[in-house]
Amino acid sequence: xxxxxxxxxxxxxxxxxxxxxxxxxxxxxxxxxxxxxxxxxxxxxxxxxxxxxxxxxxxxxxxxxxxxxxxxxxxxxxxxxxxxxxxxxxxxxxxxxxxxxxxxxxxxxxxxxxxxxxxxxxxxxxxxxxxxxxxxxxxxxxxxxxxxxxxxxxxxxxxxxxxxxxxxxxxxxxxxxxxxxxxxxxxxxxxxxxxxxxxxxxxxxxxxxxxxxxxxxxxxxxxxxxxxxxxxxxxxxxxxxxxxxxxxxxxxxxxxxxxxxxxxxxxxxxxxxxxxxxxxxxxxxxxxxxxxxxxxxxxxxxxxxxxxxxxxxxxxxxxxxxxxxxxxxxxxxxxxxxxxxxxxxxxxxxxxxxxxxxxxxxxxxxxxxxxxxxxxxxxxxxxxxxxxx
Amino acid sequence: xxxxxxxxxxxxxxxxxxxxxxxxxxxxxxxxxxxxxxxxxxxxxxxxxxxxxxxxxxxxxxxxxxxxxxxxxxxxxxxxxxxxxxxxxxxxxxxxxxxxxxxxxxxxxxxxxxxxxxxxxxxxxxxxxxxxxxxxxxxxxxxxxxxxxxxxxxxxxxxxxxxxxxxxxxxxxxxxxxxxxxxxxxxxxxxxxxxxxxxxxxxxxxxxxxxxxxxxxxxxxxxxxxxxxxxxxxxxxxxxxxxxxxxxxxxxxxxxxxxxxxxxxxxxxxxxxxxxxxxxxxxxxxxxxxxxxxxxxxxxxxxxxxxxxxxxxxxxxxxxxxxxxxxxxxxxxxxxxxxxxx
Amino acid sequence: xxxxxxxxxxxxxxxxxxxxxxxxxxxxxxxxxxxxxxxxxxxxxxxxxxxxxxxxxxxxxxxxxxxxxxxxxxxxxxxxxxxxxxxxxxxxxxxxxxxxxxxxxxxxxxxxxxxxxxxxxxxxxxxxxxxxxxxxxxxxxxxxxxxxxxxxxxxxxxxxxxxxxxxxxxxxxxxxxxxxxxxxxxxxxxxxxxxxxxxxxxxxxxxxxxxxxxxxxxxxxxxxxxxxxxxxxxxxxxxxxxxxxxxxxxxxx
Numbered sequence: 001x002x003x004x005x006x007x008x009x010x011x012x013x014x015x016x017x018x019x020x021x022x023x024x025x026x027x028x029x030x031x032x033x034x035x036x037x038x039x040x041x042x043x044x045x046x047x048x049x050x051x052x053x054x055x056x057x058x059x060x061x062x063x064x065x066x067x068x069x070x071x072x073x074x075x076x077x078x079x080x081x082x083x084x085x086x087x088x089x090x091x092x093x094x095x096x097x098x099x100x101x102x103x104x105x106x107x108x109x110x111x112x113x114x115x116x117x118x119x120x121x122x123x124x125x126x127x128x129x130x131x132x133x134x135x136x137x138x139x140x141x142x143x144x145x146x147x148x149x150x151x152x153x154x155x156x157x158x159x160x161x162x163x164x165x166x167x168x169x170x171x172x173x174x175x176x177x178x179x180x181x182x183x184x185x186x187x188x189x190x191x192x193x194x195x196x197x198x199x200x201x202x203x204x205x206x207x208x209x210x211x212x213x214x215x216x217x218x219x220x221x222x223x224x225x226x227x228x229x230x231x232x233x234x235x236x237x238x239x240x241x242x243x244x245x246x247x248x249x250x251x252x253x254x255x256x257x258x259x260x261x262x263x264x265x266x267x268x269x270x271x272x273x274x275x276x277x278x279x280x281x282x283x284x285x286x287x288x289x290x291x292x293x294x295x296x297x298x299x300x301x302x303x304x305x306x307x308x309x310x311x312x313x314x315x316x317x318x319x320x321x322x323x324x325x326x327x328x329x330x331x332x333x334x335x336x337x338x339x340x341x342x343x344x345x346x347x348x349x350x351x352x353x354x355x356x357x358x359x360x361x362x363x364x365x366x367x368x369x370x371x372x373x374x375x376x377x378x379x380x381x382x383x384x385x386x387x388x389x
Numbered sequence: 390x391x392x393x394x395x396x397x398x399x400x401x402x403x404x405x406x407x408x409x410x411x412x413x414x415x416x417x418x419x420x421x422x423x424x425x426x427x428x429x430x431x432x433x434x435x436x437x438x439x440x441x442x443x444x445x446x447x448x449x450x451x452x453x454x455x456x457x458x459x460x461x462x463x464x465x466x467x468x469x470x471x472x473x474x475x476x477x478x479x480x481x482x483x484x485x486x487x488x489x490x491x492x493x494x495x496x497x498x499x500x501x502x503x504x505x506x507x508x509x510x511x512x513x514x515x516x517x518x519x520x521x522x523x524x525x526x527x528x529x530x531x532x533x534x535x536x537x538x539x540x541x542x543x544x545x546x547x548x549x550x551x552x553x554x555x556x557x558x559x560x561x562x563x564x565x566x567x568x569x570x571x572x573x574x575x576x577x578x579x580x581x582x583x584x585x586x587x588x589x590x591x592x593x594x595x596x597x598x599x600x601x602x603x604x605x606x607x608x609x610x611x612x613x614x615x616x617x618x619x620x621x622x623x624x625x626x627x628x629x630x631x632x633x634x635x636x637x638x639x640x641x642x643x644x645x646x647x648x649x650x651x652x653x654x655x656x657x658x659x660x661x662x663x664x665x666x667x668x669x670x671x672x673x674x675x676x677x678x679x680x681x682x683x684x685x686x687x688x689x690x691x692x693x694x695x696x697x698x699x700x701x702x703x704x705x706x707x708x709x710x711x712x713x714x715x716x717x718x719x720x721x722x723x724x725x726x727x728x729x730x731x
Numbered sequence: 732x733x734x735x736x737x738x739x740x741x742x743x744x745x746x747x748x749x750x751x752x753x754x755x756x757x758x759x760x761x762x763x764x765x766x767x768x769x770x771x772x773x774x775x776x777x778x779x780x781x782x783x784x785x786x787x788x789x790x791x792x793x794x795x796x797x798x799x800x801x802x803x804x805x806x807x808x809x810x811x812x813x814x815x816x817x818x819x820x821x822x823x824x825x826x827x828x829x830x831x832x833x834x835x836x837x838x839x840x841x842x843x844x845x846x847x848x849x850x851x852x853x854x855x856x857x858x859x860x861x862x863x864x865x866x867x868x869x870x871x872x873x874x875x876x877x878x879x880x881x882x883x884x885x886x887x888x889x890x891x892x893x894x895x896x897x898x899x900x901x902x903x904x905x906x907x908x909x910x911x912x913x914x915x916x917x918x919x920x921x922x923x924x925x926x927x928x929x930x931x932x933x934x935x936x937x938x939x940x941x942x943x944x945x946x947x948x949x950x951x952x953x954x955x956x957x958x959x960x961x962x963x964x965x966x967x968x969x970x971x972x973x974x975x976x977x978x979x980x981x982x983x984x
Contacts, residue, residue: 006853006854059520111716116719118519118520118523119663123711127704135700199848202852203850203852204845204847205847206852207826214823220806220809222894222898223809223842224806225806262655273524334535334536340524340525341510344521
């Protein structure tokens, strides 16, 4: 955990920016370069980065972050309907309102820690979800989900003399947010979000959060009031979730309550720990892996599997298909569950820990070889001494 | 007055289910110190044991009678369940009673599942953080849920109560009130009785046997019991198995009231965690009391009179209670002072 | 105006039926080292816990430098200038040794809460220098980039002393600072504490090791079964028959 120098961080940022902006190029060999999936990578990446600021740094496991995602989505769609099809107000309002929700929920939930905190966040998120489905239908449009209508006022747009015929699409000052332009909008925000998270990780604030995770009681005897720290982290991560939610609405102006369900909160937990909670890049890796494989595996079915494995001898082909089939298509969630367990059991530090272990291997081998050499020398010396004596 | 009485009755059987699930959950938490997010999945597994047995009992022998045709012109198929074919009336009786009979399947099966789960997975998580326990059991819950979904489909599968208790009783009329005001299905009464028996059984087991005494002592002070040289590991396995059996039975018997589907486990899990928290983590009596209390509260909240001035209250009442309890009295209604409080 | 910086006034604390502290009155003069000795279970650690706000007394007050500490949050007591070194080392095991010392240094500079999320740690040169300086004092400077979780117990205790010193407390409470240390480490710690003594910091020290007590303390209070049975200079305590009976009986002096 040595501290990275500002120079190293600048290199990281530059590489990251280049990688994100050129993603359509280098992801094309694995067939992941179409805008829809790229947008998902970026949006859930923001969600996970934000979640990691809370869970990764402080260790507080929230099971209610999907609620903030949902709030962001609903707010953004309302901003499209009432104010303007421009994405800027939608994103700003979505993030801010989610931040307000996070402030209220976090203020109450952070009075407890450990599993009680998890249950409190879960309870609040379930309340939001259940209400969105029932009495809040005038705001959320219940099961159908909130969407654009022909008669929407778009007050700001009318002010500037923009009229729509038919259902309008979201835009950034006239640039339509569909396809690659939508992705690049999300990508720029992802880069900014990552940069902010990098600053937090490297700052004194970030180190204090880590110290809270390490030994919260000690922090209090060290002169810190830990609750405002935790609340700040909670609100920041809630705003990240709201930002991600509003971006979901930017790329597809439709918001449904299922986005707020607790299994959705579970997904972001999974993505974060799969990549490596508490690391900078880990959550993004987790998002990439899960969203990519979700995309591939959920599109497969028995027939496509037979095509994939057609090169094998028939009986092996059938056997392979029989084994793999339950995990693809509808069974993708089964795969997800298994993956979840495997990661928690064998690799609690996620992919990043795996990478670190592999990177450490040569050094380990060298150390082992060194030790063996020393032992051999020692034994030889002993033998020599014995012979003399 | 009768409306209130009806709501209490309506809440009781749901409360019974909550209490049974929460009982196992809190038992496992109190003795093993494990937060089991897969406990709802065990409830669901029990329910699907009942479904499976029902399907099994209803396997039919198909005889094609070429001499007759259906109105659609296809040859008439005569379907008779094998059981009826082999055992006659007794076979029909067995099919009718498939739900209660499924307990015979549920008990050994769930015991097996519980023991396997504890030995194979949970055991390795005693020393890990609560967050890790939550995550791994959450993963397991997803796996179980998806297996059920793959095998039984996504739609609820209704199960019938035995004919003899299929109808409803007009309790209002029986008590001399207006008829048709308080109508209560017989099966719910059966469930209530069943829940009471199981709860009583678990308590008797924990209070009257040496084994149970050690388990309860362990819930108070795990380290001391460990130091007394008592083989805790085996007891943990049995406790976990017991919790699994109770959850499974609760699920199987609940099928005539609520047609089981693949996500019922998750639905009930969140609720029963709330029940455990309200009752007090690690408190058995608290779990039972809170289970019934919340069941009744929930049915009150769904009364139109209450919904009209507190819209949506029926959707959130349980979570609201949980939040208030956690913030005001984190050890729950009957939890001991200082136990699991932070 | 007295020169007493710490004034424990009629503090009483019971646990269930057990009287852990009974009517404790203790005054500590500014700039001195005050040792509290006594057999196990005498209530020494409880007394410190009351001082730092970990436990609330049933009655009585703890006055410090013109403030009443009783009823304050632990972090407020820290801010008032009272810092404790714990008996079982309380460190941040997931951070490096240097970071462990930087955290309390930030507490001193930033107060109870500061949202300084933009400035990089590597730009916090002053804090870092302070931390390195203190680490040199306690002899942990060479390994400061190592993980603190895997240190030896003795090293952890020295790290804890460093974490306390970096905050420049007005009053330092030391709970058996040398327990579990080797002879060599104990002597090093005594030297270290002597060095701080010269800087004029007031210290209250709980200790079993009489060698440590008599080489550091200006005054000694003897606690037994929740009561102070004697108080005085080291020589007075050494000669007090009551103390010898209660505590020093078989000890080598």
